[in-house]
Amino acid sequence: MAQFQEVLKQSALHPKPAGLVLQYGTSGFRTNAKQLDHIMFRMGLLATLRSKKTKATIGVMVTASHNPEEDNGVKLIDPMGEMVTQDWEEHATQLANADQEDLLTALKNIIEKEAINMSQEANVFVGKDTRSSSASLSQAVLDGVSALGGHSKDYGLVTTPQLHYMVCCQNTQGKYGEATVEGYYTKFCQAFIQLTKNTSNRTDDQKHLCLDGANGIGALKVREMESHLKKELQISLNNDGSKGRLNHQCGADYVKVQQKPPTGIKINPGERCCSFDGDADRIVYYYTDSEGTFHLLDGDKMATLISTFLKELLTQAGLDLKIAVVQTAYANGSSTHYLENTMKVLVRCTKTGVKHLHHVAQEFDVGVYFEANGHGTVLFSKAAEEKIQQLAEDTNVNDKRKKAALLLRNTINVINQTVGDAISDMLLIEAILAIKGMTIQQWDTIYTDLPNRQLKVKVADRRVIDTTDAERRAVTPAGLQEAIDNLVKKYRQARSFVRPSGTEDVVRVYAEADTQESADALAHEVSLAVYRLAGGVGDEPKPLH
Ligand code: NG1
Ligand code: ZN
Secondary structure (H helix, E strand, O other): OHHHHHHHHHHOOOOOOOOOOOOOEOOEEEEEHHHOHHHHHHHHHHHHHHHHHHOOOEEEEEOOOOOOOOEEEEEEEOOOOOEOOHHHHHHHHHHHHOOHHHHHHHHHHHHHHOOOOOOOOOEEEEEEOOOOOHHHHHHHHHHHHHHOOOEEEEEEEOOHHHHHHHHHHHHOOOOOOOOOHHHHHHHHHHHHHHHHOOOOOOOHHHHEEEEEOOOOHHHHHHHHHHHHHOOOOEEEEEOOOOOOOOOOOOOHHHHHHHOOOOOOOOOOOOOOEEEEOOOOOOEEEEEEOOOOOEEEEOHHHHHHHHHHHHHHHHHHHOOOOOEEEEEEOOOOHHHHHHHHHHOOOEEEEEOOOHHHHHHHHOOOOEEEEEOOOOOEEEEEOHHHHHHHHHHHHOOOOOHHHHHHHHHHHHHHHHOOOOOOOHHHHHHHHHHHHHHHOOOHHHHHOOOOOOOEEEEEEOEOOHHHOEEEOOOOEEEEOOOHHHHHHHHHOOOOOOEEEEEEOOOOOOEEEEEEOOOHHHHHHHHHHHHHHHHHHOOEOOOOOOOOO
16 A cells, blocks of 8 residues: 555654664653654554544654653553553554564554554644754654654644643544643633632732743743733743753652752742643642741642542532542552541552553542642543533522532633643642632641652663552562561551652662651662662662761
8 A cells, every 4th residue: 555655665764773672651652862763753653543543633742751851752642632542552562663674564463453444534633842852753753644644733842731632622622622722721721710719818929839840841831821810820930941951950850859949949938839840741839948948749738639629619519429539659658548537538549650540530520630749630520520510500509509519610620631730730729729728838737748768779670570559569579578578667657669660761669657767768778679689780779878
């Protein structure tokens, strides 16, 4: 077929380096940008096939999120704006790793396996972050789409969640919103303004928020959005990309892992601050107190604030809807304890990676999911949305129920349900704080985090570590879990687990305990166990203190 001849011709312009093997990881392919040209071309091909198969628009986002500037990556977006299904991740890995001369065979295998009708039209939306490599890499995606005769729309510079939003809008014929960046700002900012409309006496101080844009795409987009907020949220934007390097000593991942404020930003005591990551799908909040101590409010604190707010509104509205919070093993033990025992909210734990959280959240009427690192959102079932809508329109209900229903309706509209979204999460948190008349300090005292530490260990092959029980226990290598269990017993309120990263060539170690010293010591000892039992390379891990 002529189509395949074109693929062959075009693929020669995007050759695969011999011997290179890459996996579709926690969220797509991610590595040094120099190794990715052929991957991008092939993901253009794959997105076209996925579009033909689903008879819907598919998204391809070129970004490496919180990774350093020199890396890049690609994520595929399914018709409703969610991450691509797992069986297609396998197709992605197959296609990405096929040798140049086997590419057509790999492509035909997928077509056959999925029984794809090649005469079906295909539509692919493409977006990219601000990395210098993103321009040519997104062109490679577009080349892949056109080689298979697909139509594409290049959104250029957008945040990852904006592209998810566009895909969902397109495939719902505009029901979710208009598939433009303007449509995105209008939808979310209008909902924010509605939510904060009746919060009396908000001072300019309370409307003020200090934002670290990680020198990335989020900063650009917040700037574009500002006029839509009509001064109801006054953002002072730092790390806007005009000087510093992307994600370098700034951004949500740096702040969360280092547990300190980003550089290049002056914070006044008590001031409410937040950081986005490099593609604006994660956000964390923080402040420093009058003694200069840093306080982090991460994904767990956001999940708690949001679920408490929603639970209260559901009760006031008299709606019997099942709400749950979905977390991963990285969730602070205190947050889980508070949610289960004080809030009496159902908590579920899944494997790392938002696709896992998203799927579990879909099982509930209202599913609040957050990774501790600040990636998360809220999902409302169709039935829940309909009940809320009906109540908001019902003329026979009392004022209290009506008010709660209206707030719930606007809350749904301020949330990007397709994926965790730093901009939408920021608007939601700001609205909740305004409605509750709550300061960041008050929010912080809802529960106290257990001191914790995250470390990385380099090993020859991280796949030697296999885990179970939502990654909380290591099954292999032999003896590792026993070693961890014995170390954990030495400390109070302690917990630790290890897992291979899906985005970096490292093993991640997490530990928490009653004091920071204990958490640090435990994390170090577990790192040593990993190094010794799982084939550590380079120098042995050194104690933190
Ligand atoms: P890995 O590298 O698999 O731990 C990291 C994050 C995930 C997720 C992905 C995708 C941690 C501990 N891990 O995955 O939660 O966000 O990146 O960006 O934060
Ligand atoms: Zn990200």
